[in-house]
Amino acid sequence: MDLAFFIQLFVTGVTTGAIYAAVAMGFVLVFRVTGILNFAQGELLMVGGMLIISFREAGWPLYAAIPVTIALVFLLGCAIYALALGPAIKRGTNISLLLITLGISQVLQGLAQIGWGSAPRYTGDFSPTAHPISVLSVSITTQSIWILGGVLVALGATYLVLERTGIGRALRASSIDPMMARLSGINVRMVSLIAFGAAGALAAVGGLLLAPVIGMTYATGSLIGVKGIAAAVIGGFGSIPGAIIGGIALGLLESLASLISTGLTTGISLLAVVIVLLILPNGILGGRRVKAAVGV
Amino acid sequence: MSAPSVLVDAALEVHGITKSFGGNHVLRNVDMSVSPGSLHFLIGPNGAGKTTLFNVISGFIRADAGTVSLFGSDVTGERARKVARQGLARTFQNLQLFASLTVAENVLMALHGQMKGGLPRAMTGLFVSREENREYERAYEWLDRFGLAKYASSMPSDLSYGDRRLVEIIRAFASQPKVVLLDEPAAGLGLSARANLFDVLKELHAGNMTIVLIEHDMKFGMALADEVTVLDVGTRIAHGTPAQVQKDDAVIAAYLGKRSVADA
Amino acid sequence: MKSPLMTKRRNQHFIWLGAVVVVAVLPLVFGDGYSQTVILTIGLYAIFGIGLQLTMGTGGILNMGHAAFIGIGAYSSAIVTTKGGNPWVGMLVGIVVAGVLAFVVGLPILRLRSLYLAIATLCVALAVTNVLGFWTALTGGQNGVTGIVPFSIGDFSFIDLPSQIYLIWGFLLVAVLIRINLRYSVVGREFEAIKDSDLATSSLGINHGARRLQIFVIGSVIGAVGGSLYATYLSAITPDLFGFPFLIQIFVLVALGGMVSLWGAPIGAIAVVCLHEFVIPVISGGNAGPVEIVIFGVILVIVMIFAPNGLTDQVVSTTRRLVKIARRRRNHDEPSSVTPASKKVAA
Numbered sequence: 035m036d037l038a039f040f041i042q043l044f045v046t047g048v049t050t051g052a053i054y055a056a057v058a059m060g061f062v063l064v065f066r067v068t069g070i071l072n073f074a075q076g077e078l079l080m081v082g083g084m085l086i087i088s089f090r091e092a093g094w095p096l097y098a099a100i101p102v103t104i105a106l107v108f109l110l111g112c113a114i115y116a117l118a119l120g121p122a123i124k125r126g127t128n129i130s131l132l133l134i135t136l137g138i139s140q141v142l143q144g145l146a147q148i149g150w151g152s153a154p155r156y157t158g159d160f161s162p163t164a165h166p167i168s169v170l171s172v173s174i175t176t177q178s179i180w181i182l183g184g185v186l187v188a189l190g191a192t193y194l195v196l197e198r199t200g201i202g203r204a205l206r207a208s209s210i211d212p213m214m215a216r217l218s219g220i221n222v223r224m225v226s227l228i229a230f231g232a233a234g235a236l237a238a239v240g241g242l243l244l245a246p247v248i249g250m251t252y253a254t255g256s257l258i259g260v261k262g263i264a265a266a267v268i269g270g271f272g273s274i275p276g277a278i279i280g281g282i283a284l285g286l287l288e289s290l291a292s293l294i295s296t297g298l299t300t301g302i303s304l305l306a307v308v309i310v311l312l313i314l315p316n317g318i319l320g321g322r323r324v325k326a327a328v329g330v
Numbered sequence: 331m332s333a334p335s336v337l338v339d340a341a342l343e344v345h346g347i348t349k350s351f352g353g354n355h356v357l358r359n360v361d362m363s364v365s366p367g368s369l370h371f372l373i374g375p376n377g378a379g380k381t382t383l384f385n386v387i388s389g390f391i392r393a394d395a396g397t398v399s400l401f402g403s404d405v406t407g408e409r410a411r412k413v414a415r416q417g418l419a420r421t422f423q424n425l426q427l428f429a430s431l432t433v434a435e436n437v438l439m440a441l442h443g444q445m446k447g448g449l450p451r452a453m454t455g456l457f458v459s460r461e462e463n464r465e466y467e468r469a470y471e472w473l474d475r476f477g478l479a480k481y482a483s484s485m486p487s488d489l490s491y492g493d494r495r496l497v498e499i500i501r502a503f504a505s506q507p508k509v510v511l512l513d514e515p516a517a518g519l520g521l522s523a524r525a526n527l528f529d530v531l532k533e534l535h536a537g538n539m540t541i542v543l544i545e546h547d548m549k550f551g552m553a554l555a556d557e558v559t560v561l562d563v564g565t566r567i568a569h570g571t572p573a574q575v576q577k578d579d580a581v582i583a584a585y586l587g588k589r590s591v592a593d594a
Numbered sequence: 595m596k597s598p599l600m601t602k603r604r605n606q607h608f609i610w611l612g613a614v615v616v617v618a619v620l621p622l623v624f625g626d627g628y629s630q631t632v633i634l635t636i637g638l639y640a641i642f643g644i645g646l647q648l649t650m651g652t653g654g655i656l657n658m659g660h661a662a663f664i665g666i667g668a669y670s671s672a673i674v675t676t677k678g679g680n681p682w683v684g685m686l687v688g689i690v691v692a693g694v695l696a697f698v699v700g701l702p703i704l705r706l707r708s709l710y711l712a713i714a715t716l717c718v719a720l721a722v723t724n725v726l727g728f729w730t731a732l733t734g735g736q737n738g739v740t741g742i743v744p745f746s747i748g749d750f751s752f753i754d755l756p757s758q759i760y761l762i763w764g765f766l767l768v769a770v771l772i773r774i775n776l777r778y779s780v781v782g783r784e785f786e787a788i789k790d791s792d793l794a795t796s797s798l799g800i801n802h803g804a805r806r807l808q809i810f811v812i813g814s815v816i817g818a819v820g821g822s823l824y825a826t827y828l829s830a831i832t833p834d835l836f837g838f839p840f841l842i843q844i845f846v847l848v849a850l851g852g853m854v855s856l857w858g859a860p861i862g863a864i865a866v867v868c869l870h871e872f873v874i875p876v877i878s879g880g881n882a883g884p885v886e887i888v889i890f891g892v893i894l895v896i897v898m899i900f901a902p903n904g905l906t907d908q909v910v911s912t913t914r915r916l917v918k919i920a921r922r923r924r925n926h927d928e929p930s931s932v933t934p935a936s937k938k939v940a941a
Contacts, residue, residue, distance in 0.1 A: 118899060122902070125902055128656060129853070134895050134898045136842065137894030137895035138895060140891030143891075144885065144886075148884045263713055267713060300720065300724060304720055311713070311714055389796075390793070414797055414799030415799040419798070426794035427794070430786050430854070431786055432598075435599065439783060439787055439798055439800075442780055449781050452775060452780060452782060488918070
């Protein structure tokens with residue numbers, strides 16, 4: 035085993051990790067603003083993947099298909115909040131809200147299976163080449179460049195929105211202290227709606243970039259959703275940088291685990307989550323909650 | 331000022347409690363000594379650290395330094411439920427009743443410490459446990475004593491806010507604690523509910539129970555109190571009898587400039 | 595004075611005895627095989643539901659791992675009986691394995707807060723299904739286990755449908771009885787109370803960590819018992835049976851039956867099994883799988899929006915409120931006749 039081999043593993047790991055990071059960011063964004071763990075996040079990724087496949091089958095060029103896919107899944111995310119979680123959040127308990135997101139994930143899966151069938155669906159690479167590009171005897175597919183680049187662009191856009199825009203400031207304020215945000219006149223419902231939409235857009239980016247790499251099925255989302263949760267947990271479930279680091283770390287970990295056995299990858303993410311939960315049982319959110327509970 | 335008698339141990343002795351949250355000092359070297367059977371009034375402007383001190387005493391927050399002892403036994407740093415087992419009961423600023431239990435069951439919960447009820451015993455059996463009937467009757471008597479018997483089988487949400495407060499207080503006293511901490515029991519009550527609460531506390535106090543009270547209504551507290559401790563920005567600035575404290579210059583300064591405490 | 599709690603408990607016991615009679619005649623009334631299969635399935639699902647109701651409704655634990663514990667019970671029976679063991683031993687193994695796993699898993703996770711608990715139990719679920727699917731030597735991998743031996747007492751074997759109905763519903767009735775007893779007991783009240791306020795239970799000296807662990811173990815063990823019965827009824831099982839769609843079915847069951855109602859699990863089981871057997875085949879027109887997933891998903895969402903504690907609980911509490919309003923209105927109409935009576939009660 036030489037250096038090139040490990041670089042190869044590293045590239046594969048980071049590519050996979052980038053997708054996880056996109057999903058994990060969505061989880062964290064929604065969780066920080068609304069306190070909801072959105073189990074349908076993985077399904078939003080799946081819908082994004084399915085849509086881009088359909089648009090490309092219909093002959094749309096990428097520059098049209100990509101933005102339309104992102105916009106549609108953004109709207110789907112908003113709709114999930116507007117139709118289901120928004121009306122439920124006032125009377126809801128932790129359990130009921132979680133079950134609602136679970137229900138939504140089932141609805142999306144079922145509809146996807148009815149609409150797009152059960153067989154895996156494929157689409158070509160965005161920039162097809164005859165052979166993978168070879169750099170220093172490490173071969174990189176063009177699609178993994180797309181993935182890395184795409185996720186980077188998405189991260190950059192998210193960063194700009196959060197740091198430079200009014201709605202971004204409102205999002206950040208709500209994620210730090212929803213109560214204070216409400217008191218200082220921020221429309222928390224609107225902010226939550228945007229958070230769900232943004233999480234949908236991030237998932238869509240992950241899904242459309244991933245579509246050429248794997249066969250998309252209606253069930254793809256639930257597996258990647260779990261990976262996204264794992265990545266978010268590894269990152270502490272509190273911060274967006276944490277989610278990104280967690281995603282990349284999980285991707286690398288899986289790529290290392292695939293040396294031993296390809297069946298092990300899921301096990302590895304479970305193990306990582308369990309270890310993190312054991313070492314940091316309250317994580318970052320724990321500290322905040324204890325304080326709130328005592329009513330200081 | 332009033333040095334505690336050597337013969338009588340303090341019911342609750344707080345010594346040198348210091349607590350800060352992220353560099354923000356909430357309590358600084360606070361001492362408080364509560365004599366057995368007294369009603370101790372803990373006052374101070376908003377943000378003085380009164381509730382934090384309650385949370386430290388009852389084990390919900392761990393202090394950075396200092397000791398807490400109940401009738402001579404050290405409970406410093408013990409968890410809330412351990413402190414409760416040592417005989418400390420409390421109420422909360424924001425009401426903490428069990429919403430899915432009836433009013434009588436809420437009070438009954440306070441009697442659980444004296445009931446057997448292991449898990450196998452709870453799961454099996456077709457018929458009535460005598461203990462359960464007996465203890466229910468005691469819970470009912472507690473309610474009856476304060477005119478709430480008619481609500482025994484109601485849910486807490488069916489009661490007025492003042493009555494809910496009363497239930498929480500009754501629950502605290504029903505566990506037959508050695509010391510009870512009451513955190514703003516009169517907050518949010520109307521005039522008549524407040525008068526009713528005053529009588530209740532007076533009656534409970536007459537039963538020789540040791541009580542520590544936080545309350546914003548000065549007249550309410552001073553009329554009940556035997557001893558007073560005054561906190562300001564995390565430090566104790568005065569302690570003594572109500573009369574002594576009301577004349578204390580530091581206290582008057584802390585409370586709205588020069589107005590006397592009784593008017594505050 | 596007899597306490598109202600004890601009266602309630604005794605009344606529940608009378609209802610329970612009534613249920614025993616109903617169960618006894620059920621297979622006699624419904625003689626045909628199909629009806630009996632449906633009745634049997636309802637019984638099984640009700641047992642699964644009671645386990646989840648306990649952990650989720652009573653314990654307030656977001657339990658994503660319930661299907662996995664059912665799977666453990668099922669596979670314990672399957673493995674023990676196909677290796678020549680007694681079915682009762684198989685069930686016992688399932689109880690022990692599920693109980694120990696719930697205890698070990700519960701120790702750290704019960705310190706965790708709300709949503710982390712859901713994630714941790716989800717991990718348990720995935721880990722268990724992974725083991726069931728890939729530890730081929732023990733579990734038969736994706737092909738599962740066949741030839742599971744039914745329960746028997748002496749020479750009598752629970753093979754034909756009526757006797758299996760009696761067996762399963764017998765276990766269900768015991769589970770319901772345990773639930774009734776728990777609700778009106780010291781321990782059960784503490785279970786209810788920890789869900790409402792951790793602060794207040796702590797301030798009363800109650801160890802809510804230990805109580806939550808107990809309830810997690812009890813709920814999981816009941817699930818395992820159900821799983822064991824399920825396996826011996828099917829006589830062949832695969833890991834897919836205990837996957838996500840199955841978990842969703844039980845969630846829907848609890849959503850419809852209510853998180854805490856004592857008889858909610860059987861009610862929810864009737865609803866879910868009837869939907870599955872009668873309603874969905876009619877509206878799906880051949881594509882039953884995904885349509886069922888969508889319908890169950892929609893039901894879950896709608897019920898949880900409008901009745902966060904489950905449909906039955908919502909109906910009960912709404913009725914109670916309406917009755918109270920009606921009574922108050924009547925009291926306003928004729929105050930003279932009511933006041934003396936209420937005074938007498940108070941005195």
